[in-house]
Amino acid sequence: MDLLNCPNCGMLYMKNSVRDVCDKCYREEEALFDKVYNFLRKQENRASRIERVSEVTGAPEKLLYKWVKRGRLHTAHFPNLGYPCDRCGKIIREGKLCEECTTGIKGELDMFDKEQERLEQLHKSIYYAQDRRR
Template identity: 55%
Template sequence: MVQVRNCPTCNAIFNFNGLRDVCPSCFMKEEELFDKVYQFLRKRENRAATIDRIEEVTGAKKSLLHKWVRKRRLQPAQFPGLGYPCDNCGTLVTEGKLCGTCSESIKSDLKRDNNNRAFKEEIAAHQKQTYLSFKDDKNQK
């Protein structure tokens, strides 16, 4: 289903069909810029260029470069200086949404939370136990 949206780049109204997130004119400009970036990176001496260097030489914005890496149009395996920011801390990553450090931190937090829940359940189960004591009438005299 087609939706009418404003282009995030130029604010023009366009029909959004889920394939392109910008209007047709901005899409054409992005494609021209992509060709320029790709031609720059294809040169052997530029393959390890950082995002800052690519931005400086080609004029492509960092956000656009990150978008192309996320969509796998630019492969970090071929161009090791490329990546996109971790959703949590901003460190450059080449796959997924989180860097290894943030991912491990979340895993350890989840493990700690699971251990805490298990401990609380064990305490609650122990508190529900009923202890009965009987008086020994023979020894009570």
């Protein structure tokens, strides 16, 4: 466990695997979670988007994203909830990156690997050319 300043209020607290804020802020977050969950449990609200949930309940979008990301608000039950991709900010429902960013990074890595192979071949041909002169 680490001794940290609460990112919300600045008070010192002991960070653990469950809480990433101080006890006071944790209690406030839990009260907000109850309010959000009660709102979403109603059939007519299950398809609400993050913006609407935040507007009605007063819960900050950042906090809603945290709950979705951690699985406290299940996207299977609330299909329009999600959180931003770590790279581009597009709303996603699982993982850290959206499909486009994942594909883009894979493509960039493939290009990097091909360039590394090309440089190795170039280095080998230069090495052999230098070796023959001796």
